[in-house]
Amino acid sequence: MAEGKLLYAQSGGVTAVINATAAAVIETARAAKVPVLAARNGIIGALREELIDTTRESRARIAALRHTPGGAFGSCRYKLKSIAQNRAQYERLIEVFKAHDIRWFLYNGGNDSADTALKISQIGRELGHPIQVIGVPKTVDNDLAVTDTCPGFGSVAKYVAVSVAEASLDVESMCASSTKVFIIEVMGRHAGWIAAAGGLAAREAGDPPHLILFPEVAFDEAKFLARVRSTVEKVGYCTVVASEGLRNAAGEFLAEAGTRDAFGHTQLGGVAPVLAQLVKARLGYKYHWALPDYLQRSARHLASKTDADQAYAVGKAAVEYALAGHNAVMPVIVRTSDAPYRWKIEPAPLAKIANREKKLPKGFISRDGYGITAAARRYLEPLIRGEDPPRYGRHGLPEYVRLERNLVRRKLPAYVIEDR
Amino acid sequence: MAEGKLLYAQSGGVTAVINATAAAVIETARAAKVPVLAARNGIIGALREELIDTTRESRARIAALRHTPGGAFGSCRYKLKSIAQNRAQYERLIEVFKAHDIRWFLYNGGNDSADTALKISQIGRELGHPIQVIGVPKTVDNDLAVTDTCPGFGSVAKYVAVSVAEASLDVESMCASSTKVFIIEVMGRHAGWIAAAGGLAAREAGDPPHLILFPEVAFDEAKFLARVRSTVEKVGYCTVVASEGLRNAAGEFLAEAGTRDAFGHTQLGGVAPVLAQLVKARLGYKYHWALPDYLQRSARHLASKTDADQAYAVGKAAVEYALAGHNAVMPVIVRTSDAPYRWKIEPAPLAKIANREKKLPKGFISRDGYGITAAARRYLEPLIRGEDPPRYGRHGLPEYVRLERNLVRRKLPAYVIEDR
Numbered sequence: 001m002a003e004g005k006l007l008y009a010q011s012g013g014v015t016a017v018i019n020a021t022a023a024a025v026i027e028t029a030r031a032a033k034v035p036v037l038a039a040r041n042g043i044i045g046a047l048r049e050e051l052i053d054t055t056r057e058s059r060a061r062i063a064a065l066r067h068t069p070g071g072a073f074g075s076c077r078y079k080l081k082s083i084a085q086n087r088a089q090y091e092r093l094i095e096v097f098k099a100h101d102i103r104w105f106l107y108n109g110g111n112d113s114a115d116t117a118l119k120i121s122q123i124g125r126e127l128g129h130p131i132q133v134i135g136v137p138k139t140v141d142n143d144l145a146v147t148d149t150c151p152g153f154g155s156v157a158k159y160v161a162v163s164v165a166e167a168s169l170d171v172e173s174m175c176a177s178s179t180k181v182f183i184i185e186v187m188g189r190h191a192g193w194i195a196a197a198g199g200l201a202a203r204e205a206g207d208p209p210h211l212i213l214f215p216e217v218a219f220d221e222a223k224f225l226a227r228v229r230s231t232v233e234k235v236g237y238c239t240v241v242a243s244e245g246l247r248n249a250a251g252e253f254l255a256e257a258g259t260r261d262a263f264g265h266t267q268l269g270g271v272a273p274v275l276a277q278l279v280k281a282r283l284g285y286k287y288h289w290a291l292p293d294y295l296q297r298s299a300r301h302l303a304s305k306t307d308a309d310q311a312y313a314v315g316k317a318a319v320e321y322a323l324a325g326h327n328a329v330m331p332v333i334v335r336t337s338d339a340p341y342r343w344k345i346e347p348a349p350l351a352k353i354a355n356r357e358k359k360l361p362k363g364f365i366s367r368d369g370y371g372i373t374a375a376a377r378r379y380l381e382p383l384i385r386g387e388d389p390p391r392y393g394r395h396g397l398p399e400y401v402r403l404e405r406n407l408v409r410r411k412l413p414a415y416v417i418e419d420r
Numbered sequence: 421m422a423e424g425k426l427l428y429a430q431s432g433g434v435t436a437v438i439n440a441t442a443a444a445v446i447e448t449a450r451a452a453k454v455p456v457l458a459a460r461n462g463i464i465g466a467l468r469e470e471l472i473d474t475t476r477e478s479r480a481r482i483a484a485l486r487h488t489p490g491g492a493f494g495s496c497r498y499k500l501k502s503i504a505q506n507r508a509q510y511e512r513l514i515e516v517f518k519a520h521d522i523r524w525f526l527y528n529g530g531n532d533s534a535d536t537a538l539k540i541s542q543i544g545r546e547l548g549h550p551i552q553v554i555g556v557p558k559t560v561d562n563d564l565a566v567t568d569t570c571p572g573f574g575s576v577a578k579y580v581a582v583s584v585a586e587a588s589l590d591v592e593s594m595c596a597s598s599t600k601v602f603i604i605e606v607m608g609r610h611a612g613w614i615a616a617a618g619g620l621a622a623r624e625a626g627d628p629p630h631l632i633l634f635p636e637v638a639f640d641e642a643k644f645l646a647r648v649r650s651t652v653e654k655v656g657y658c659t660v661v662a663s664e665g666l667r668n669a670a671g672e673f674l675a676e677a678g679t680r681d682a683f684g685h686t687q688l689g690g691v692a693p694v695l696a697q698l699v700k701a702r703l704g705y706k707y708h709w710a711l712p713d714y715l716q717r718s719a720r721h722l723a724s725k726t727d728a729d730q731a732y733a734v735g736k737a738a739v740e741y742a743l744a745g746h747n748a749v750m751p752v753i754v755r756t757s758d759a760p761y762r763w764k765i766e767p768a769p770l771a772k773i774a775n776r777e778k779k780l781p782k783g784f785i786s787r788d789g790y791g792i793t794a795a796a797r798r799y800l801e802p803l804i805r806g807e808d809p810p811r812y813g814r815h816g817l818p819e820y821v822r823l824e825r826n827l828v829r830r831k832l833p834a835y836v837i838e839d840r
Contacts, residue, residue: 010593013594014590014593014594016586041596041597044596044597068589069586069589069590070586070589070590070592070593071590071593071594072593074592074593074594074596075593075594076594076596076597076598077594077597077598078597158816161816161817162721162817162818163715163719165817165818165820166436166489166490166715166718166719166720166721166818166820167713167714167715167718169488169489169490169718169820170434170489170490170491170714170717170718171714172490172494173430173434173490173491173492173494173495174433174434174491174494174495174496174497176461176464176494176496177461177464177496177497177498178496178497182714184715200815200816200817201817203815203817270690270693273690273693288713288714289711289713290711290712290713290714290715291709291710291711291712291713292710292711292712292715293587293708293709293710293711294587294590294591294602294708294710295583295586295587295604295710295712295715297590298586298587298589298590299583299586300586301582301586301722302721302722304816306816381815381816384815384816384817385814385815385816386812386816387809387812387816389807389809392806392807394805395620395623395801395804395805396578396581396620396724396726396801396804396805396806396807397581397582397585397620397621397623397804398582398585398586400585400586400589
């Protein structure tokens, strides 16, 4: 048995499979007889010394985590400032680590978390408590550098592709006398990865989605309307996948440009209704629009098997790297072959990942700006492959688990996070 | 082999399982060696003599229909006027039936379609072409009289219950520092059946959804806001299921009251954003909202097994009734036991179903107006039981089928539907 404890924390927006990573961390550490604590609500819990004792969770509950969406220990959107700006916070963290004999810290998040993890790994030694820090990848945005993909993305991608296919069959059935334009708004404020995944629903020419609106391509109203009209005239209806991050030529979010509610506030979070009303006003077509919001990133019932497997694999590797003495690395997914699709996990330095952003390659967007290319399809398709459904109960609902979340006894004085 | 042909038509909004009914009709008729024609785009296709020859569809395609959402032959929202108002239309239908030796007409729809089916059964004899008409139940609205439930409803109910459970796990993970109120808008303009189904996600006290807003209960802003606040204070977050049909005390749809877009139009189809902005303005909570729209009624990937089985059973029974000489009836679902859940199919006179509407019983809404009762749960729960996933391809998408849809040769002059 290795001495010391391992601390695991979830960071940022949660996903359908982040708990699979948590399950892997705990199961792998248990096998190595290393006790795992989990920060309650992410790094905030680490600062406040709110540490969940996972050794008190049953084996069955931990196994069930693998199929449960959301973040089982709680997460937060909170980025530590630089060491120069807020040294006290880093000192507090190290104090908590010391008090609980924490030797390994696994931080499960995106770009910001990789940066925080890197800083913590640097300061530990300086403050006399060397701590090995491993970043663990997670984000539906698929924008982490180095790794081929990010756990969480494949499942959103599958949800969006399946939903586009299903809703389009519905619209197609009725288009002769009813709805002619259907718009689905998907996540991805800065990059069109999720919007691009909607393109996987189309397998043959004429298949929906007929138009994808990427945040990378400035919205051109006249061109968009012309394409909607020609699609309706040719196919009978038009399915549009619109990224929430769609901007006009001036760089303003469409969701914020123009629509105000009864209170005079800008209406946020709805590019789909803005587009729908534009279509109605200019072309007169009957429309429907959908905005699945959190449904898309929590739909564990429709998770991609590839994604769920990779989420588990990075958690397992993270513990193995920690126990093997690695520091300031992240297990990343390396694609070794497109067809057949093959991948492996390798360690990559956090310094190469922190604060970088992987953009959607230009070569993934078709020349007209409204579709995906063969290269995009080659990259995306393996990520939505395979199903990994949760177990359902007699009541017809998935058997999702809630943990006990018992906190370990505090050893330090209370701590107030000043900038919250 | 019986003489004559059977005509099948889909009517009104489609569902995740209406094609299971179509598969049952075709497979049952094939076994009895009765050829099936299907009207293209519902009754409009029957009037226009656009008849799809299902005998040219392969056995495999018909079998795959059972797991394919949407309406494979097309549907429409078009109600025939009364015989007195538009006798010519009925005469045209009978002419088409005569020309193609159609002896049996199966009309797969809701209240309106039951009414149309009844009228057609009456006029056939009068015009010298006796036709047996069987109504086949279908509607996500669950508002057909006599039948215990309506094929299509159980699958929407399951989708909504699962989505509420999943998205709430997401919100719960982040609520300490992020979104505190999540609102999901569901279908059901006139009755709260689908909203009620959202309540199935809650299995223990405190479970989401915390508030259901029914069209049957006038929206009380102050009471709603007080409940949202007390839920957030107690549970940490609040999940709200809102029916699109929610109205204020004056009887106006909330989705239409108050919000205007940049063009000055009333914003339609969004009670969720209206509620979200109210919460933000009055309580200051961070919110998210989802509006799954067609996704909920086309989500064949998450269909209820009970629902899919019943959709198939009514299609099979409809053909059996037709061939056994029944007329002007509908196969309805009769519940013979709640626990264990048991059901059977029986014929019921269309006259008892046409133009009636089954309301959500008062006893299904909890006294405070925001939840469902034990009676509601007893009724609803069996309807979402069981899973019946489609087959998925190597590409990670369900293997949904598109039919060939070859039309039979016309025998009559073209016909213009005047009021379209």
